[in-house]
Amino acid sequence: MGSAATIAASPSQVQAISLANDGVVLLDQVRLPHELRYIKIMSADEMRHAIVTMVVRGAPAIGIAGAFGVVLSAREHAKAYPDNVPACVLSILVDADLLAQTRPTAVNLQWAINRMKRVMSDFTGDVAETLCKALEQEAQAIFDEDLAMCEAIGRHGKEVVPKSAQILTHCNAGALATAGYGTALGVVRAAFQVDPTIHVYASETRPRLQGARLTTWELQQEGIPVTLIADNMAAWLMKQGQVDMVIVGADRIAKNGDTANKIGTYSLALLARAHNIPFYVAAPSSTIDLSIETGDEIPIETRHADEVAWIHDETICPEGIPCYNPAFDVTPAELITGIITENGLIKTP
Amino acid sequence: MGSAATIAASPSQVQAISLANDGVVLLDQVRLPHELRYIKIMSADEMRHAIVTMVVRGAPAIGIAGAFGVVLSAREHAKAYPDNVPACVLSILVDADLLAQTRPTAVNLQWAINRMKRVMSDFTGDVAETLCKALEQEAQAIFDEDLAMCEAIGRHGKEVVPKSAQILTHCNAGALATAGYGTALGVVRAAFQVDPTIHVYASETRPRLQGARLTTWELQQEGIPVTLIADNMAAWLMKQGQVDMVIVGADRIAKNGDTANKIGTYSLALLARAHNIPFYVAAPSSTIDLSIETGDEIPIETRHADEVAWIHDETICPEGIPCYNPAFDVTPAELITGIITENGLIKTP
Numbered sequence: 001m002g003s004a005a006t007i008a009a010s011p012s013q014v015q016a017i018s019l020a021n022d023g024v025v026l027l028d029q030v031r032l033p034h035e036l037r038y039i040k041i042m043s044a045d046e047m048r049h050a051i052v053t054m055v056v057r058g059a060p061a062i063g064i065a066g067a068f069g070v071v072l073s074a075r076e077h078a079k080a081y082p083d084n085v086p087a088c089v090l091s092i093l094v095d096a097d098l099l100a101q102t103r104p105t106a107v108n109l110q111w112a113i114n115r116m117k118r119v120m121s122d123f124t125g126d127v128a129e130t131l132c133k134a135l136e137q138e139a140q141a142i143f144d145e146d147l148a149m150c151e152a153i154g155r156h157g158k159e160v161v162p163k164s165a166q167i168l169t170h171c172n173a174g175a176l177a178t179a180g181y182g183t184a185l186g187v188v189r190a191a192f193q194v195d196p197t198i199h200v201y202a203s204e205t206r207p208r209l210q211g212a213r214l215t216t217w218e219l220q221q222e223g224i225p226v227t228l229i230a231d232n233m234a235a236w237l238m239k240q241g242q243v244d245m246v247i248v249g250a251d252r253i254a255k256n257g258d259t260a261n262k263i264g265t266y267s268l269a270l271l272a273r274a275h276n277i278p279f280y281v282a283a284p285s286s287t288i289d290l291s292i293e294t295g296d297e298i299p300i301e302t303r304h305a306d307e308v309a310w311i312h313d314e315t316i317c318p319e320g321i322p323c324y325n326p327a328f329d330v331t332p333a334e335l336i337t338g339i340i341t342e343n344g345l346i347k348t349p
Numbered sequence: 350m351g352s353a354a355t356i357a358a359s360p361s362q363v364q365a366i367s368l369a370n371d372g373v374v375l376l377d378q379v380r381l382p383h384e385l386r387y388i389k390i391m392s393a394d395e396m397r398h399a400i401v402t403m404v405v406r407g408a409p410a411i412g413i414a415g416a417f418g419v420v421l422s423a424r425e426h427a428k429a430y431p432d433n434v435p436a437c438v439l440s441i442l443v444d445a446d447l448l449a450q451t452r453p454t455a456v457n458l459q460w461a462i463n464r465m466k467r468v469m470s471d472f473t474g475d476v477a478e479t480l481c482k483a484l485e486q487e488a489q490a491i492f493d494e495d496l497a498m499c500e501a502i503g504r505h506g507k508e509v510v511p512k513s514a515q516i517l518t519h520c521n522a523g524a525l526a527t528a529g530y531g532t533a534l535g536v537v538r539a540a541f542q543v544d545p546t547i548h549v550y551a552s553e554t555r556p557r558l559q560g561a562r563l564t565t566w567e568l569q570q571e572g573i574p575v576t577l578i579a580d581n582m583a584a585w586l587m588k589q590g591q592v593d594m595v596i597v598g599a600d601r602i603a604k605n606g607d608t609a610n611k612i613g614t615y616s617l618a619l620l621a622r623a624h625n626i627p628f629y630v631a632a633p634s635s636t637i638d639l640s641i642e643t644g645d646e647i648p649i650e651t652r653h654a655d656e657v658a659w660i661h662d663e664t665i666c667p668e669g670i671p672c673y674n675p676a677f678d679v680t681p682a683e684l685i686t687g688i689i690t691e692n693g694l695i696k697t698p
Contacts, residue, residue, distance in 0.1 A: 033667040201673070204657070204665065206555065206579035212665040220667055228672045230555035230657055232580035232613025236678040239615065264581025266588065267620060274619045308553070308579055309561075312661045316553065316561040318382040318569055323577045324550070329585040 014175040014218055017056055017064055019140060024068040026056050029176060029210075033217035044073035044095035051102040051109075054208065058177020059251045059287055060146050063108030067139035069099045070116040074135045078128035088128040089120050092135075104299040105260050105328045106251040107289040112142050146179035149284040150186040152342035157187030157247070157282055160338065160345065164197040165244040168234060171205045171262035172214035173249025173282065183282040184247045185218060187340060192224050200226040201243065203234055205262060207307040207325065231264050238275040246272045250283035250339075257333030257348040258295025259283075263326050269335035278337040285341045295330035303327045363524040363567055366405055366413055368489060373417040375405050378525060378559075382566035393422035393444035400451040400458075403557065407526020408600045409495050409633055412457030416488035418448045419465040423484045427477035437477040438469050441484075453648040454609050454677045455600040456638045461491050495528035498633040499535040501691035506536030506596070506631055509687065509694065513546040514593040517583060520554045520611035521563035522598025522631065532631040533596045534567060536689060541573050549575040550592065552583055554611060556656040556674060580613050587624040595621045599632035599688075606682030606697040607644025608632075612675050618684040627686040634690045644679035652676045 016027045023040040030053065031037050039055070041047050047069030050056050056065045073095035074088070081088040100113045119138045123131050161167065167188060174185035181189060191198050200219055205211035212228055219226040229237060237243055246268055252260045259265070259281050272279040292298065308323035309315050317323075339346040365376045372389040373396065380386050388404070390396050396418030399405050405414045422444035423437070430437040449462045468487045472480050510516065516537060523534035530538060540547050549568055554560035561577055568575040578586060586592055595617055601609045608614070608630050621628040641647065657672035658664050666672075688695040 034664075203581070204555070206553070206581060209665050216666045216670045220670065226670065228657060228666050228670050230580070230612070230674075232552070232555060232616055233673060233675065233678075235616035235619055236612060236675060237673065239678070263579070263585060267581050267584035267616070270584055270620055270623045271616060274623070308577060311665075312663045314661045315383075316558050316660075317565045317577050321565045321569065321575065321577050324582060324586065325579075326582065326585060329582075329588070 014221055015180055016061055016176045017068065017179070019068050019071060019136070019143070024065070024072060026050055026065070027176070028055050029057055029214060030055055033213050041072065043076065044069045044099060047072060048099055048102050051099070057210070058172060059106035059108045059249065060178040060183070060284055061176070062103060062106055063112035063286065064139070064143050064146060064179055066099045066109045067112040067116050067142045070096050070113065071136050071139045074132045078132040082128050083126065085123065085126055085128055085131055088131065092120065093117070103301060105301045108286050111286045115142060143179045146284060147181060149342035150178050150181035150183060153183055153282050153284065153340050154181060154186035154190030156344050157280070157340040158190040158194060160245070160278070160280060160340070161187065161191040161195070161198065162244050163195060165191065166199050166201065166242050168201045168203065168237070168243045168246045168268070169215060170203045170211060170248045170265055170268055172210040172218065174215060174218045176214050176218055177249060183249045183284065185215065187247055187282050188219070188224060189222070200224060201237060202226050202228050203231045203264065203268070204228060205264060206231055210262070234268055235271045238271055238277055243275070243277055245278045245280060247280040247282055250281050250287045251328055252298050253281070253283060253288045253339065254292045254295045254298060255290050256294050257336060257339060257346070258298070259331045259333070259336060259339070260295060260298045260300065260328045261331065263329050266329040266331045269331040273335050279335060280338050280340055281336055282340040285343060295332065298330055300329070301327040363570055364529055365410055365525045366417065366528070368417050368420065368485070368492070373414070373421060375399055375414070376525070377404050378406055378563060379404055382562050390421065392425060393418045393448060396421060397448055397451050400448070406559070407521060408455035408457045408598065408636055409527040409532070410525070411452060411455055412461035412635065413488070413492050413495060413528055415448045415458045416461040416465050416491045419445050419462060420485050420488045423481045427481040431477050432475065434472065434475055434477055434480055437480065441469065442466070452650060454650045457635050460635045464491060492528045495633060496530060498691035499527050499530035499532060502532055502631050502633065502689050503530060503535035503539030505693050506629070506689040507539040507543060509594070509627070509629060509689070510536065510540035510544070510547065511593050512544060514540065515548050515550065515591055517550045517552065517586070517592045517595045517617070518564060519552045519560060519597045519614055519617055521559040521567065523564060523567045525563050525567055526598060532598045532633065534564065536596055536631050537568070537573060538571070549573060550586060551575050551577050552580045552613065552617070553577060554613060555580055559611070583617055584620045587620055587626055592624070592626055594627045594629060596629045596631055599630050599636045600677055601647050602630070602632060602637045602688065603641045603644045603647060604639050605643050606685060606688060606695075607647070608680045608682070608685060608688070609644060609647045609649065609677045610680065612678050615678040615680045618680040622684050628684060629687055629689055630685055631689040634692060644681065647679055649678070650676040
């Protein structure tokens, strides 16, 4: 991202990713909430770096980022091979596969890149520029569909939100994690529109603090009341009757409903069950991986120990202490009250 | 503490608090692990400040700190009223009550100060200096007894530690939290001595990060293997079969066994139960408050929201976000496998 240009920030709406004629614009989520900075991604390689370093994050958003990364690759190679579609496709496929490998847990990334690959395999023309346009169209469709799915998730999800609900959410499954509007926070947004007495608890979500940095910021933009808690406070909050429901996003959902999501989700699901609190997952159907039967088959990304050991450029522990850093965990379907998709509520067994 | 003198650090042994002829020496636990700095506390007022700001922390250690604070008060007032014991006592009692109010949850503080008050009410002499010596003796006895109790807790506790155990602990219930040796970490130390294949997981313990800063440091000093995790990773670790037992300290134990301890303890107890993992509390009998029937009667200290919002002089959330910050929670006795005291293991109902 050394070459990524900084462009003017637009604080009026939360949009984390968009396709421009000369690149892909990303809201730099590593710098939030202290700095609202948009950067322009100019190549598939820069996009890979942005996904790995979590400049863009959230399962639906990295799906879109992957598709947009393929577009950047197509633009580059269409210039190199304007009349040689097979050569152009081969080059794009190399980039596409590298993009697909950036993060293993969220299935939306594979799903989006597979859609882009299908456009290439279906393409019968001999002008690379035309292929490029077709890929742009598909990528933009992935974006547009995601936004529409989030809004539909909000519509369905608000039906399960009780009056004046105290809603606990984890990590950020919001506009920042999607094309816009959000999944779990889409439900919050839709519920808030009809009932402004709801209140959100955001768990900070160590190690990367997406709850503290992103969810509070996103909700604050729209005046939705939110209180921050440390992750280890959720059980006590539940015990005091301060949580009416838990709602989280998802990175991958197996056929049986087992759900991989940000580390700490499984913990919240167990704690919600212990307190008889409904626990919902909100996700577009692109998150459901019908190729796997159970959560046991979901690869769990382990990230660098330094993410645990370092906060704000300072360590929290002595040098030489090993840290465990799984980025996700799997919540078994039996702990999930329901999965809210764009098609409605799926009650889990 | 502006006037507190800095004295040379002695890294060869972990002792967080000691009574000297010219003050009380505290290892500054706010600065660990980055700086090993001892400060000298010169007055009861400085001691209050040290307790409130958590320069000294841990239920047994703040009991000792309270008693030592009373000694500092006695030394000061014995000089002012060398031949007027009643006037001296009245002045000391003011300081003693202020010290007792610094932190409401840990009962050891009240318990230690009550012992100091009893010395004053039992005193029949008319030389303030003699009273002062009697108070010094009592305070040192509290310290010495605590150390002996911790060693006894270790002896009893090691019997419940399985061979090559993976032990999860929360916060710091170690030498730093006591006169030395520790309660939960006393059990770890005693177990490690007979079985060097044990391994500890320390949960970081947001917001003040005592697990990350203190427990890892303390265990590292003695070469006891320890891995740091974020608080929200415990459930997933348990799910993978990586935790054989949980052991924590306590700030106050009600007559029925309900136990107040650092926020996040209740969460770990629920998660341990869900995975059929034994959950132990290790504490000296001074932590048991027979005056209350259940945990419902334990006052839970709420600390400043900034402890959640700020890490290392930078905020983790936007300005204006409210934070919830209970310093402790209560674990019901039915989730506790046993309470390890200096007298042996108490099985909870």
